[in-house]
Amino acid sequence: MTDTTKSSTMGCLLAANELELLRTLLPGIHSAEIAHGITAMPTAERLRVFLLLPLRRQADVVGYLDAPEQLETVRALKRPDLIALIGAMPADKRADLFKQLSADEQTALLPDIELAQREDMLKLAAYPEGTAGAIMTSEYAHLLAELSASEAIEVLRREALDKELIYQCYVVDAHKKLQGVVSLPELLLASESACVGELMQTHGIVGHAHDSKESTAEKIAKYDLLALPIVDESGILLGVVTVDDAMEVSESARGRNMVKFGGNASIGSSPDISLAHSSFRQIFTTRAFWLSILTIFGIITSTFVAAQEEMLSEILILAAFIAPIIDSGGNTGSQSATLVIRAMALGETQLRWRDLWLVMRRELPVVLALGAVIGVMEVVLAYFSKGIGVEVMLIVGLSMFICMVLGGLIGALLPFAARFIGADPATLSAPLITSIMDLLGVVVFFGLAYAFMGHLLTGA
Template sequence: MKNQELALVIGNAIEQEQFDTALEQLTPLRPIDIADILAEIAPSLAWRLLDRLPNRATVFSYLDADVQELLARAFPRANLARVVGEMPSDERTDLYKHLDQAQKDALLPALAQAKREDIRKLAAYQEGTAGALMSSDYATLEPNMNVSTALATLRVEAPDAETIYHAYVIDSERKLLGVVSLRALILAAPHTLMHNLMISAPVHCKVDDNQEDVAKTVARYDLIALPITDEHGALVGIVTHDDAMDVASDEATDDFHKSGGVTSIVGKLKDASIGVLYRKRVFWLVLLVFGNLFSGAGIAHFEDIIAANLVLVFFLPLLVDSGGNAGSQSATLMVRALATGDVVMRDWFRLLGKETLVALCLGATMAVAVSAIGYMRGDEVVALVLAMSMMSVVMIGCVVGMSLPFVLNKLGFDPASASAPLITSVCDASGVIIYLFIASRFLALG
């Protein structure tokens, strides 16, 4: 609410060209907070204030892609080019990729030659790779520089670098030799040479590495920034800790959605259209309807035993669900453990053994519970049928739920696609058939 009120006040000030009043309200705020307020103001007004902010490029970078695009349309070309020119290279490239062709064609010629080339280079990397995530704004040093020269170099590079807390030592062919921290620099004697001060063979990723691996590497080694190299070992960019944290969060959201049977949604749920929400969800739901052809066929096959023992129907929803629920639990544990790296492919066999034992215990508990209810509603034969069926259904659910993420991973799919609806579907059909098969062995045809 407060943001919206402030946005109203500031919007009015801009309309009356009282830019100083508006700037006074905004300048004490952090860039992302300013961005949140500007997002509430009409683009035709907002660009005029944004253009006057000392940290306009940073603020612009924090806006959502769709707001950036609207503002880019409102901005006069020369002013837009100036703001875009000041943006960090990774944010600039992301913006460029979101513009339509006409906007791209208008913007590019207005940018300096070096920035144009930088955009073209960065935009060429495939989405989801380290290349598409990295920034080309990093500080470099030479191996034979001493500490005084290195500090002087960093002072010059600071305005354009995303971080100067890590500087990268490269040779004449830009090959990554080592990393020097600013902490080490200010603690070292002035004449120390970089090749003595640097950490050699630093942790790095390749441009075509998956962004998930980049985020994991940053997290594992607690890095402020991770250097990215090309196929020749030359330094081409860095990924900073904050971008890695965003990737980790996006990947978690993605896995979360997939596990719930929603193909991933790009952007904020609040802003997603009904059409997008429908399309992302309908696939798994309808697939289930057709998966039901199997359980339906199972029921048709055992129609006589059901007709003679209607008590079986009481427990059909429960037995069918229990397999799916136990399986979803197993899949949830595996999918997340594979995502965080707690579990790797070669652990499958050992985990399968453990899962089987857990499933036995869970199945036994469930069997006791369900057969107690079965005995009350039916007799001891019904109780026995239910106990045996529940045992089997839970075992199958657990083994399927546990193995499916591994199988999907092995086949090159995302293990998170082992979603609750998929496992429910598989367990439905097998649950129905097992239950009625066991029933047909023990119960009379009437």
């Protein structure tokens, strides 16, 4: 039976009030699938399923719920059940949940939480959203350098249930200053008397609490780490960001970039729009802003084309080539922008003259070659399909070539311009690049038309 089938069965058993049978089924369903199955349920029914789970499983399942359903669920719990759940949750998830609660709920909850957990939760919750501190966990294994391998393994055996990460152990001094890192297999394979300080690696790859969570995720991916230690200015170990949390950040960033690159970027400091959770007003104003910008570009372009009525009436065949020529520039620009934004996301390029020169040096030969090939292809196809003359062929071929080169260069430059002014490069989305190239495309096209065929107008 697949997880999806089990999830459906879960709903059927709940509807039939077969709670004991449902209880026996739940251990065989993945926590993520349980969370997915109960999300669409009314809060009361969701709670019935939730309370059938053992405490540690509840803590796992609640971590898979989206924020609105998570809040609904914990607010529906009785106070003793809520306190027990918070105590069982991983440190970083516990802090995330606490930050979602109202100020009154936070104040009422704090006295009942165990002192050590309360202090740790408040410390993690104090880091601003979007930073490494906001996604790090304090439940990591740390060892003193002077311990032997056998003593270190005994420490890990005692603490394993309370730690989110024990495969990677962080070696610290008496003041918790990070010294290095040692893996569990290295400890198991070493002789019992081997010193942890001799086994550890001191590669120095660390993050800081106020680094952006995106740059932290990029660093974990770049160095292929299971977790990244987060330290303060003195090198004191504050926590770690695990690869699981880094993957969530990367997935979220990809989703935001998809939205922005489709012309749905939030304005200013507004939160990213979500089809499931954003209000009508937020979705409407965000999309209307970008559509208004694109409409203005469209009006300018159409006004310019309308002003060329005399040229078009004399050489009607030119009108047939406007759309493919301006489309080619926009498409090439979108391709270039996508490549540069991806390079920025992966840390391959930064806002530096050296990187800008590297991008231009790589992109210029490519767009020159593409422009030449596509321009010749357009001329050949146009000649055989429409039987155009030499002058029109020159206008069409050169326009296609120039528009594709301009589109490629502008598309590559725009992300750097966005970074320079402090904007998100993904906000310069495909529709915006296309609109810019629509305007430049008709200017180039009609400029060449007047250069090669303007004598027809004076002679008319």
